[in-house]
Amino acid sequence: MRIGTSYKQHPGLPDQWDAIVIGSGIGGLSVAATLSKLADERVLVLERHYTAGGFTQTFRRPGYEWDVGVHYVGDVSHPRAETRRIFNFMTDGELDWAEMGKVYDRIVLGDNSYDYVKGRENFRAHMHGYFPGEKEAIDRYLEKVLSTERKGQLFFAEKAMPNSVSKGFAGTKLDDGMRTTREVLEEITQDQELIGVLTGQLGNYGLVPSESSFFIHSLMASYYFGGGAYPRGGSSRIAATILPAIERAGGEVVTNAEVAQILLDKGRAVGVRLLNGREFRAPVVISDAGAANTFCRLLPRDAAQATGVPTKVDQIGTSIAHLSLYVGLEGTSEELGLEKTNLWVYRDHRHEENFKRFQEDINSPLPLVYLSFPSAKDPDFDRHYPGHSTIEAVAVVPYESFEGWEHTSWKKRGAEYEELKASLSERLLDKVYKHVPGARGKVDIAELSTPLTTRNFAAHTHGEIYGLQHTAQRFAQRWLRPRTPIAGLYLTGADVCTAGVVGALMGGLLCASAILQKNALDQALKQETRATRAKTPRHV
Secondary structure, three states: OOOOEEHHHOOOOOOEOOEEEEOOOHHHHHHHHHHHHHHOOOEEEEOOOOOOOHHHOEEEEOOEEEEOOOOOEEOOOOOOOHHHHHHHHHHOOOOOEEEOOOEEEEEEEOOEEEEEEOOHHHHHHHHHHHOHHHHHHHHHHHHHHHHHHHHHHHHHHHHOOOHHHHOOOHHHOOHHHHOEHHHHHHHHOOOHHHHHHHOOOHHHOOOOOOOOEHHHHHHHHHHOOOOEEEEOOOOHHHHHHHHHHHHHOOOEEEEOOOEEEEEEEOOEEEEEEEOOOOEEEOOOEEEOOOHHHHHHHHOOHHHHHHHOHHHHHHHHOEOOEEEEEEEEEEOOHHHHOOOOOEEEEEOOOOHHHHHHHHHHOOOOOOOEEEEEOHHHHOOOHHHHOOOEEEEEEEEEEOHHHOHHHOOOEOOEOOHHHHHHHHHHHHHHHHHHHHHOHHHOOOEEEEEEEOHHHHHHHHOOOOOOOOOEOOOHHHHOOOOOOOEOOOEOEEEOOHHHOOOOHHHHHHHHHHHHHHHHOOOHHHHHHHHHHHHHHHHOOOOO
């Protein structure tokens, strides 16, 4: 299903809007929906790709469908969980969730495996069972994670405030959160296997323990303590259920409409120019293209350089790139023994050493392969694709191994590139067969995307999947917030919050708060509560 309307089919679009959003990822859609629902604003969302939704869209081949970025979502299992309520607000309760069950992640370190189980106390008990001599360390770890996560709420609230109000705000003091994950954990324990297990979700933010901030680690860990869930009907349902709120207020989500430049008048953002020359105007321009694209590509060079942001972006650096092997199989998930549980497959607990070796030589052993089973997670899959099932095998890779082909065209990159893809596909399939033996002999399709695929479809220059790196340095940047140094120009999405679909979703709410100069999250939750009460039958 294509979400959004092709620009080529709507040459009669109005020139003037209340707000323009560049990019239709979840950060762009969430700010557009929030402005539409809370302020009745007419918002134009412009998407360069032929499908809206960013990393929430789905990828199809005859008989199969895969998600491209939403492998699971946390904090939606309970009906009154905050993230669930925010999605209810955005979608008028039309987005349904399928729980993944007791075990949402399984960390595989060589020959050993460790389950992440739903419920913080269940998680604690399981870790105590795996590491009986480290019970005190595990308890201290959980205390630090929860303490850091709580401080994060103040930290993000500060981002929506005007600079004059937020200076010296206590929410910027993240303490342990501004140290590396390894520094914090090695003060708690010297058991390296335990550290390897506790950092087993590192692929969710793309940095090894010695590089990631304990802040992002804590946010991700605590976010999944309540378990994981998957959008019923596939990840494209996220965009499909948010879109009506934008349209009801007179807005549009338009695909095949690439923005070439943000227009300025006397230093203020006033609109955008598309690649074909068409211009649209609005007093508010919002970029969901990421800080790097916004300040290094979309703004006039002199204006961008005058802000100093391009240099700051370079100092932080972009996040890691990835491969994704989309595997289609003959046979249902039940027949092939596919589980809902994600598998994080590592060589062993030495994450830094293994990642460094692979960074230097892509032919060395894969340091991490993440296996996800969308057909098992989605209760509707068998109805839409009877007799079939799907697996995704994801690996992080250095973009440098692919940059030699960055100026070639999609599907026309040459024999050497195809040979590299074939080799990597085979290595990923080997991991699939080892950990999912029922897949052997059942593979119908195995199609690989590379960092160049991400570059081509998402316009991420280095194929990055998570925007700017989630280091302590990133979270120390006061400029990385919805308001930019350019009047009328705002940032939304993951770069003003964190990686992942919910990070981008919250980035949209932070951006709307900055634009409307009120707490959009609080207003959204109140509106959701009223809507829920109105739908609840009254019993006499």
